[in-house]
Amino acid sequence: MSANRARVVVTGLGATTPLGGDVTSTWSALLAGRSGVESITEDWVDSVPVKFAGMAAVDPAEVLPRPEARRLDRSEQFALVAAREAWADAGKPEVAPERLGVVVSSGIGGIGTTLSAYDVFKEKGWNRLSPFTVPMLMPNGPAAWIGLDLGAMAGVHATVSACASGAEAIGYAMDMIRSGRADVVVAGGTEAAIHPLNIAAFAAARAMSTRNDDPQGASRPWDRERDGFVLGEGAGIVVLESEEHARARGARIHAYASGVGYSSDGHHITQPEPEGRGISMAMTMALKDAGLSGQDIKHLNAHGTSTPAGDVIEVQAVAKAIGTHPLVTSTKSMTGHLLGGAGGIESVFTVLALRERIVPATINLNNPDDGIEVDLVHGQSRALPDGDLAAINNSFGFGGHNVTVVFQGA
């Protein structure tokens, strides 16, 4: 770590997830080991082979004023709700617009709007489309609306890397602060992809669990009986700030965001590379960026999506790059997989684990698969040790994108 580079701290947290409409309710559900996965009751469920998902616990359209909600895609609604929570949690920092940035991503963007607007177009014609159709479907829409809400002028960005998008956004935001472009950056990920076309398409890729007789048992990372991921929706947002700026205003600091590592597999468009070399590389680079060694990492919130191929490859790479000692969990066992939102909510969870010194257990993990040496937290939550703490959030995406973010206790 270069000596003159700004250190980045996390001063605000916001989330809306299948477990709760805010950070507090989501975190208590995680510690209680609750599943946010439910059967889908929409008429279209008969047309798809997967009949459950992690629907948001609180409908964002019910939280936002109606005139605002109707101009926003659901992915934008989630992002705005979580960003406002994070901003309030950070104490609504006073910052010059020129020093405030936003990096918020979605893996798929406003696909709900794209599909419903196409129906309106076909059935009623072009002049029945909302004039807000384009800003609702564009994948930079969530970042742009948050930027407008806060008056950010230092740059509003949307990094897109499928299920690594949210983590990549947080890494990019850290880099904005460390390179001196901004003092405060609102960052994270959002997704609203529970639509029959998306479910059909992921099912066509043979990526989803079809455990229709047991939806809450479907997301079971590392378990021998796992059969694919479970789709979830929502958003997770953090407020990042240079340490100097946060200290000067006396802000409460949840954690340091101290390192980020990026890599790509260079292997296959959807399949993980069997040796996990790209994953190891992301983790190794993130450690180096943070100026830490593997021994310093006490906890890891894994990508762990519950797919047969990916889960074990990831923790074998963890054993190589970090060691077998960190307490490893996959909160996707409870939230489902939020795609571009995953890196956002799981960064919030990683920060909370450091702050509260406790790791929520992976649920449904009854019989760990072969070839796993790391310390998987299952059965019940486990306390983190006394002393200095650092933790990792991993996110990987279709396309072979790997992002590792390192957080340290404040």
Added chain:
Amino acid sequence: MAVSEQEILEGLGKIVNEITGIPASEVTPEKSFVDDLDIDSLSMVEIAVAAQDEFGVEIPDDQLKNLKTVKDVINFINA
């Protein structure tokens, strides 16, 4: 089928409230959308789209720009 002015006014009030949050009671015939109700041009398009669905009339863009007041819209729908 003819619709009374009062029914159109009530329907417009609901649409304007839904789109902008302005109370329906403030949507009265003499009000100008831009000057009195502070409604911008994209919101006017949203209102026109909703009004077309509600009242079953087409409001072409070149007509829309002439509809300055609530009364103008009522007259257009009734014409």
